[in-house]
Amino acid sequence: MTCDDASMMRWSRQILFGDVDAMFASAAVLADPSLAGKPVAVGGSSPRGIIAAASYAARAFGVHSAMPTGEATRLCPQLILIPPDRPLYRRLHEQMQAVTDQLFPLTEWSSIDEFYADTTQLQTRYPDPRSLGQLAKDALYDATGLRCTIAVATGKTVAKIAADSHKPDGLVVVPPGTEEAFLAQRPLRALPGIGPKTAARLEPLGLKTIGELLDQRWDQPLRHIFGARLHWVRELARGIDHEPVVADRESKSLSHETTFEQDRHDRPFLEQTLRGFLRDLARDLRQEGLAAGSCTVKLKNARFAITTKQHRFSHPLNYDPDMWPTVQQALRELIRPSTEYRLAGLALSSLTPAPPGLFDQKRTKAIQAMDALITKHGSSVIGLGGVSQDDE
Ligand SMILES: [Mg+2]
Known part of the structure; x- marks a missing residue:
């Protein structure tokens, strides 16, 4: 069976994840189009300021979020620093919510610029998940001018990891049955539950990828590090993830x-x-x-x-x-x-x-x-x- 055949058959569960590319920096460009393509960062000014978001042009200089502004301007002297514009972010968020409310029966916005939609019931109308993803990308862009990356998978974790590895302006489908192979080469830290501290204990052992978590050779040290969580970590590493999309939002x-x-x-x-x-x-x-x-x-x-x-x-x-x-x-x-x-x-x-x-x-x-x-x-x-x- 080819990949296309697999993606076109009916999925028992289908989750679409969307994540706006560098939302705050992109919003700054919407507010001032002359900033397009330039190294832009949103954040507080020196000496105590912190970068909240950086455009892709700024990232090329090594600027990233949570970095002190002083360090960012040292790495990129021509950095254009923009103060946060919360009313603008809120307005864009509401416009995007209106789009997802219209497109999807069930949506969970997990942050101001990321959402999960359960699209299982939409397969009759949209048998090709790639077309559905493209439709959502286009609708969000038309409504706001923001580009986002969209991933479709059988669970939330795989969808999120897939989107993270296809930024910016990406569209990726991970068909049922290919989750484990997709995750195998991804870095350990991409898996939820593996933060910097856990990674720092795994990497000296020689583990680098999610796939290696499934290798029985590592049973002993992994059991030591994860304890009772190991079973659950390995399920995630196989792409088994039943976490539901929860519409936790009231109207206001x-x-x-x-x-x-x-x-x-x-x-x-x-x-x-x-x-x-x-x-x-x-x-x-x-x-x-x-x-x-x-x-x-x-x-x-x-x-x-x-x-x-x-x-x-x-x-x-x-x-x-x-x-x-x-x-x-x-x-x-x-x-x-x-x-x-x-x-x-x-x-x-x-x-x-x-x-x-x-x-x-x-x-x-x-x-x-x-x-x-x-x-x-x-x-x-x-x-x-x-x-x-x-x-x-
Ligand atoms: Mg984002």
Whole structure:
């Protein structure tokens, strides 16, 4: 059977993953087309600034996200530094959501510029996954002017790894039955759950690729490193991944989540993570003149099981110190003893226009001054939703 035949037969499950290419840097070019093709980076200015995203021209100089701005300008003296434009990113995100809502029955936006769609039911109308991928690419470009890379596979993990290895402006299909062969040559670190620390323990052994994780010669050291997780890691390395696409979005909500480099179980760490998300999301609410009526905490454990807990605030709020006790309570009810978590997220929903007089005037002014300071000095860049994942 040829590859084309395999991709055209009906798949028992089909997941389409899309990821905008260098979204923040590309958005800067949309706002100022004279920047096209130039080394552009979005981030805070020196000395304490951090790069949030770099254009492909800037990457050629070694500039990448999470790099101090000082280092980036040293590597690329002609670098054009652009401050983040959150309202623009939000607008583009909403335009893309409108496209995916129209195209797909079930979509999960995992960050501001990445989504998963379950396209299993669309196969009757689009028997060729490549045509469907091209249709989505074109529709997103027509709506926003942003290019994205799209991958279609039988599971989320393979789709994401395939897209990451076909950037920018890529389109790739990994047909059923070819997942293991596709993953075999990919670097270890491309596999979820293998962060820099785990890779640093595997590489001295001589393991470099995902395929080598399946080699029985390595059973002993792998069992030592992964323990009970080894079975699950090997399933992923074979491309076996049943994680569902979860439409976790209410019609109007703000959310942020992150996957940890290592699974974590300590409550202070999880609280600190959510506290940071809340600070950023509450600032977004205030800047948009909105308040939230409820919050949802989401945790994903090391076995990829997702649990959520939703609480309502006594009245709509947008000042994070007032919101935190409710978020913290939801987290405490959700955490299970001796459970390792790989992801934490927070969503604020039931959004309404902020009622006038939500704060007394003096307090409102102080909060506005704080927001302006954070925006000016670029520390907002560090906490910006999805920044660390945006660079590919
Ligand atoms: Mg991206």
